[in-house]
Amino acid sequence: MLEIRDLRVKLEEEDKQILKGVNLTVEAGKVHAIMGPNGSGKSTLSYVLSGKEGYEVTGGSATLDGDDLLELEPEERAALGLFLAFQYPVEIPGVGNMTFLRTAVNAQRKARGEEEMSSTEFLKVIRAKAKELKIDAEMLKRPVNVGFSGGEKKRNEILQMAMLEPRMCVLDETDSGLDVDAMKLVADGVNALRNEGRGFLVITHYQRLLDHIKPDVVHIMADGRIVKSGGPELALEVENNGYADILAEVA
Amino acid sequence: MTAILKSKQAAAATRLDAMSAPKSANWATPARAAALARVERMGLPSRRDEYWKFTRPDTLTQADAPHAAVFVHDEAPVFDSFDRLKIVFVDGVFDAAASDDLALESVEISRLADAADISWAGDIYGKLEERGQDPVERPLAALNTAFASDGVLIRVTKTPSKPVSLIYRHESDSSDATLHHVVKVEAGASLTLLENGPAAARFNKCLEARVADGAELHHVRAQGRDHERRAVTHMFVELGRESVFKSFTLTVNGRLTRNECIIEFTGDNATAHVAGAALGDGDFVHDDTVFITHDAVNCESRQVFKKVLRNGATGVFQGKILVKPDAQKTDGYQKSQSLLLDGDSQFLAKPELEIYADDVACSHGSTTGAIDEDALFYLRARGVPQDVATDLMTLAFLAEAVEEVEDAALADEITGRLEGWLVRHRD
Numbered sequence: 001m002l003e004i005r006d007l008r009v010k011l012e013e014e015d016k017q018i019l020k021g022v023n024l025t026v027e028a029g030k031v032h033a034i035m036g037p038n039g040s041g042k043s044t045l046s047y048v049l050s051g052k053e054g055y056e057v058t059g060g061s062a063t064l065d066g067d068d069l070l071e072l073e074p075e076e077r078a079a080l081g082l083f084l085a086f087q088y089p090v091e092i093p094g095v096g097n098m099t100f101l102r103t104a105v106n107a108q109r110k111a112r113g114e115e116e117m118s119s120t121e122f123l124k125v126i127r128a129k130a131k132e133l134k135i136d137a138e139m140l141k142r143p144v145n146v147g148f149s150g151g152e153k154k155r156n157e158i159l160q161m162a163m164l165e166p167r168m169c170v171l172d173e174t175d176s177g178l179d180v181d182a183m184k185l186v187a188d189g190v191n192a193l194r195n196e197g198r199g200f201l202v203i204t205h206y207q208r209l210l211d212h213i214k215p216d217v218v219h220i221m222a223d224g225r226i227v228k229s230g231g232p233e234l235a236l237e238v239e240n241n242g243y244a245d246i247l248a249e250v251a
Numbered sequence: 252m253t254a255i256l257k258s259k260q261a262a263a264a265t266r267l268d269a270m271s272a273p274k275s276a277n278w279a280t281p282a283r284a285a286a287l288a289r290v291e292r293m294g295l296p297s298r299r300d301e302y303w304k305f306t307r308p309d310t311l312t313q314a315d316a317p318h319a320a321v322f323v324h325d326e327a328p329v330f331d332s333f334d335r336l337k338i339v340f341v342d343g344v345f346d347a348a349a350s351d352d353l354a355l356e357s358v359e360i361s362r363l364a365d366a367a368d369i370s371w372a373g374d375i376y377g378k379l380e381e382r383g384q385d386p387v388e389r390p391l392a393a394l395n396t397a398f399a400s401d402g403v404l405i406r407v408t409k410t411p412s413k414p415v416s417l418i419y420r421h422e423s424d425s426s427d428a429t430l431h432h433v434v435k436v437e438a439g440a441s442l443t444l445l446e447n448g449p450a451a452a453r454f455n456k457c458l459e460a461r462v463a464d465g466a467e468l469h470h471v472r473a474q475g476r477d478h479e480r481r482a483v484t485h486m487f488v489e490l491g492r493e494s495v496f497k498s499f500t501l502t503v504n505g506r507l508t509r510n511e512c513i514i515e516f517t518g519d520n521a522t523a524h525v526a527g528a529a530l531g532d533g534d535f536v537h538d539d540t541v542f543i544t545h546d547a548v549n550c551e552s553r554q555v556f557k558k559v560l561r562n563g564a565t566g567v568f569q570g571k572i573l574v575k576p577d578a579q580k581t582d583g584y585q586k587s588q589s590l591l592l593d594g595d596s597q598f599l600a601k602p603e604l605e606i607y608a609d610d611v612a613c614s615h616g617s618t619t620g621a622i623d624e625d626a627l628f629y630l631r632a633r634g635v636p637q638d639v640a641t642d643l644m645t646l647a648f649l650a651e652a653v654e655e656v657e658d659a660a661l662a663d664e665i666t667g668r669l670e671g672w673l674v675r676h677r678d
């Protein structure tokens with residue numbers, strides 16, 4: 001589903017190479033996790049996949065079911081079914097959460113040539129999904145992420161994912177800042193979306209999330225490359241021993 | 252006498268020579284003569300005046316109105332669907348056929364051009380304007396008092412069932428219109444006054460309003476979409492005890508718009524909110540100049556002005572809150588912000604506080620900025636196309652000003668117009 005080949009990325013404004021040849025394939029129906037030290041390039045990978053400005057691709061490719069992602073505008077990638085749950089969700093004063101989400105859902109539908117969702121149907125669906133994530137109706141009325149706690153922002157990301165029903169979900173540290181119960185809620189939200197047509201790439205520092213969302217494959221990223229891949233046991237190894245052993249081994 | 256003043260007076264003399272005094276009712280004659288003398292003494296505004304340092308007054312002061320093409324479009328006029336008493340002026344000339352009968356329960360309505368001898372307007376006409384000349388001179392308002400060809404005199408004794416709506420049509424490329432309205436809202440009554448339309452190639456409009464104790468005046472205005480029109484408008488408002496004045500102005504397009512608002516609190520516990528949303532694309536100068544004088548206890552004033560500028564448009568804000576020594580417990584708030592959609596546009600702001608009382612809460616803030624790129628990316632990453640995302644954020648920016656419109660249906664009407672403009676002006 002998601003194929004990343006030898007992806008090389010530098011900062012546009014500076015002569016700094018961040019991704020130095022990333023290779024990664026996420027198959028439909030699978031959950032891949034990426035772990036790795038701070039600054040190794042995990043968020044950069046997620047941003048480049050979703051089309052954020054400020055990065056220059058110097059080599060390699062990234063495709064979603066054969067479509068070249070790197071050629072497309074961010075909104076086109078989203079309409080193709082790519083979703084990024086942001087490590088730091090952005091506050092947008094003055095734009096209501098509901099307006100925002102309905103605009104997004106219908107813009108994607110329109111781009112795909114599907115019928116738009118009526119406001120009654122939208123309301124019904126979002127209320128049900130918000131309830132599952134324990135997001136109260138009051139929060140939906142507020143401006144996007146404004147005044148939300150860290151955990152509320154993360155749950156709001158999962159709500160957006162549930163509403164948009166993407167095919168390929170990239171979650172960047174969605175577990176950070178969550179209390180134990182919220183982590184369970186978020187994991188349940190993710191698990192509810194798991195099916196054979198959908199792929200997940202879960203970026204995390206902690207084994208705990210992976211207890212709830214069982215990954216098929218775990219990758220270790222260091223200094224702009226995937227340096228090691230393995231099964232769920234790799235995450236346990238990181239949890240117990242840190243990165244030193246793994247990095248020494250591949251050096 | 253300084254050389255600058257001499258040249259301003261000379262300019263006034265030349266201009267006045269070329270003008271002919273309109274027919275005037277007896278009651279207004281002394282006020283008009285006094286205003287004429289003020290113009291002769293003050294001279295016309297010059298670009299060297301401190302008060303005009305951001306906005307060039309020459310096209311407003313020159314003898315002939317600069318040519319302004321009539322803008323033809325198929326959008327329904329603002330407030331079209333609202334039940335209201337319509338009073339129509341075409342290029343500054345009253346259009347009886349297009350207007351409703353000037354009759355509304357609890358409201359006396361007459362026209363400046365034919366009011367024979369009404370007494371109440373004589374207490375206001377030119378009087379509030381004259382007071383408003385101190386401490387800053389506003390010669391174009393005095394010129395208006397002296398030469399206004401027409402206008403509406405509205406006295407409200409009880410709250411009527413619907414708004415009074417002044418509609419200004421523009422049909423001639425070279426029209427030069429001068430209108431002067433007087434509004435008096437008597438104790439305990441409330442009036443909603445609507446104004447819309449481009450008015451003329453050049454429009455000089457003055458509104459003097461006295462809002463009595465416990466009375467309310469709600470004013471919502473949409474200045475017409477004609478790209479080439481020019482306008483200078485003044486509102487002089489005197490507020491009595493526990494009275495309320497709320498004014499909102501929507502301005503889209505127009506070569507030059509200078510809106511001055513001069514408010515004086517004369518009774519305690521009164522409230523005044525003035526707000527505006529302006530959208531300019533290209534050759535556009537929009538200037539909000541506000542002067543609020545607190546001369547009573549426990550009054551609240553609030554200014555919220557937002558401007559969206561692109562393709563070389565210019566926004567100006569000059570706002571002053573003056574708190575006199577006895578105006579304790581004054582609550583003064585002033586916010587002026589611009590959103591620059593490109594690097595060519597500019598916002599020039601001069602916010603001022605002058606406070607002589609000690610127990611007051613006054614704040615002001617003026618900011619200028621671009622669209623937040625992180626928020627834009629966030630919206631796009633969710634599938635919202637760039638132009639739609641930009642419009643969403645632009646509307647969000649303007650919303651705070653529109654929220655000052657108390658009536659929800661009128662606020663929706665304004666928001667609809669803003670959306671329409673944004674969609675039309677997508678690249």
Ligand SMILES: Nc1ncnc2c1ncn2[C@@H]1O[C@H](COP(=O)(O)OP(=O)(O)OP(=O)(O)O)[C@@H](O)[C@H]1O
Binds near residue numbers: 018037043054
């Ligand atoms: N826009 C930018 N400007 C400057 N440096 C950047 C920018 N984006 C990324 N970097 C740098 O690139 C490197 C990789 O950053 P990235 O955010 O991708 O790391 P990460 O693996 O997500 O880290 P963390 O685990 O802390 O979230 C870091 O050194 C970071 O400082």
Ligand SMILES: [Mg+2]
Binds near residue numbers: 042043087172
């Ligand atoms: Mg990161």
